[in-house]
Amino acid sequence: MxxxxxxxxxxxxxxxxxxxxxxxxxxxxxxxxxxxxxxxKYTHSQAKALLDKAGIRVSSSGNCSNVNNPRCTSLQGINRTTVSGLIRFKRISKCSNITVTGGTERGVHAKGPYGHEAGYKIDISRTPCVTGFVNKNFKRAGQRKDGTRLFRSMNKNVYADERSRNHWDILYYNGSA
Structure with missing residues (x-):
C-alpha cells in the first residue's frame, strides 16, 4: 500500500x-x-445528563446511583446506544412521562452478554402511553419462559412487558428505538 x-x-x-x-x-x-x-460506554453522570436533557427521569428506590447497590438505579457503564435508543423511543412515542427504574446495577438482573450489567438493557416504568405505543407499533415476538410478552421494534430491539414488576425491560442492540 x-x-x-x-x-x-x-x-x-x-x-x-x-x-x-x-x-x-x-x-x-x-x-x-x-x-x-x-x-x-457512558459514566452515570454523562448518561443521566443526556436523559435529563431529553426529559427522561431516573428513579431509584434507594435514592442512589451506586452500581454495586441493588436498591440503586445506576447508569454507570451503560452503552451509548442504549441511551440514544431510549431517547429516540421517547421522541417517536411522544410519551411525556418516561422514567428509568433499572440500569446497570449489579446483583438484581439476570446475567448475560446482552444484559443490564453489560449496558445493553434498561428498565422503564410501565405507563399507558408506553404500553399503548409498543403494542400498536412493534411486532409481537413471542414470550419468555416466565410468560413475559416480547415485542420487537423495526430496528430489532426487544421490549419485554414485565407486568409483574410494572416496567418494560428493553434490550437495545443499536441506537434506534
Missing amino acids: THSHLEVFLKRATRWSSVLLAVSTAGVVAVAGPADAAPA
Missing part, C-alpha cells in the same frame, strides 16, 4: 467508532473495524 493510499484509508477509518490498525514497514498488517470493537 502506498503512502497516499494509506492516508486515504486512515481518513476513511476515522469515521469508525474504533479502529485498530497495525502497520509495519511492509504495509498494513491487520485492521479491525467497528464490529470487533467494544460498545462505547
Whole structure:
C-alpha cells in the first residue's frame, strides 16, 4: 500500500467508532473495524445528563446511583446506544412521562452478554402511553419462559412487558428505538 493510499484509508477509518490498525514497514498488517470493537460506554453522570436533557427521569428506590447497590438505579457503564435508543423511543412515542427504574446495577438482573450489567438493557416504568405505543407499533415476538410478552421494534430491539414488576425491560442492540 502506498503512502497516499494509506492516508486515504486512515481518513476513511476515522469515521469508525474504533479502529485498530497495525502497520509495519511492509504495509498494513491487520485492521479491525467497528464490529470487533467494544460498545462505547457512558459514566452515570454523562448518561443521566443526556436523559435529563431529553426529559427522561431516573428513579431509584434507594435514592442512589451506586452500581454495586441493588436498591440503586445506576447508569454507570451503560452503552451509548442504549441511551440514544431510549431517547429516540421517547421522541417517536411522544410519551411525556418516561422514567428509568433499572440500569446497570449489579446483583438484581439476570446475567448475560446482552444484559443490564453489560449496558445493553434498561428498565422503564410501565405507563399507558408506553404500553399503548409498543403494542400498536412493534411486532409481537413471542414470550419468555416466565410468560413475559416480547415485542420487537423495526430496528430489532426487544421490549419485554414485565407486568409483574410494572416496567418494560428493553434490550437495545443499536441506537434506534
